[in-house]
Amino acid sequence: MAAKKINPWLKLGLELGPVLLFFVGFSRFKDSTVVFGGQAYHGFILMTALFIPLMIVTTAILWKLTGQLSKMQVVTLVLVIVFGGLSVWLNDERFFKMKPTMIYALFAAILGWGLMRGKSYMQLVxxxxxxxxxxxxxxxxxxxxxxxxxxxxxxxxxxxxMSTETWVSFKTFVLTGALFAFFMTQGKLFETYGIDKPEE
Known part of the structure; x- marks a missing residue:
């Protein structure tokens, strides 16, 4: 079933909103500590605990508005819940920091496996x-x-x-910006191999 069209700015806000809010929240509460159940949780863990339900809510809204989610969105949400949950449960920020590595490595491996079989899984979706x-x-x-x-x-x-502050900035701006920049540089490829759709 084809996805329903929604305002592209709304879609972008739902996809990037949680990441930007994590950055803002961490910048505000990075030096804060909350004691819960006899355990001290610092700002990074606090924001991770808030980031998980926020990702669930925004993904659910996106699914409700469009009628479908991409496999990458689903896998990303699962990894956020798993690795974010481990960070909060074990009070160890390393698990959440590993999450982008797992996402990118997993998709690189899936795409690489398809290429070895002579297929483009990107084309399929x-x-x-x-x-x-x-x-x-x-x-x-x-x-x-x-x-x-x-x-x-x-x-x-x-x-x-590097420091946690550096990683948060790197995750928010460098990784996100790199994705946009990469696909913007593929214009020549799309122009060379693109197929014009017949006008409806």
């Missing part, structure tokens, strides 16, 4: 929205797989070698 010849999809899929692998490595380097 995005062909209707972006008509393109098979050769174009294979090239794009290779690029995306390598790009995701690079993001996974970058996230690991940053969270393991």
């Amino acid at each position: 995005m062909e209707e929205a972006l008509p393109m010849r098979h050769e174009g999809w294979m090239i794009l899929t290779r690029r995306v797989a390598l790009f995701f692998a690079g993001l996974a490595i970058a996230n690991e380097v940053v969270w393991r070698t």
Whole structure:
């Protein structure tokens, strides 16, 4: 079933809103500590505990408005719940910091597996929205797989070698910006291999 069309700014707000609110909340409460059940929780864990239900709510709203969710959105939500939940439960921020690594590495592996079989899994889920010849999809899929692998490595380097504040800024702005920048640079590929839809 095709997704219902919604205002693109509303869609962007639902997808990026939780990430931006996490950044704002962490900036405000990074030096705060709350004692609950005899355990002290600092600002990062507090914001992680708020981020999980916020992601669930915004994803549910997106599903309600559009009628469907992409596999990437579903997997992202599951990993947020699992790794965010582990961070809160064990009071250990490392699990939540690993979450982007797991997401990017997982999708790089899935796309890579498809390429080894001569298939573009991106084409299977995005062909209707972006008509393109098979050769174009294979090239794009290779690029995306390598790009995701690079993001996974970058996230690991940053969270393991830099401060929590640096990682939060990196996650909010650098990783998000890199995704937008990457797809903006693929215009030539879309132009070369794109298929014009007949006008309705």
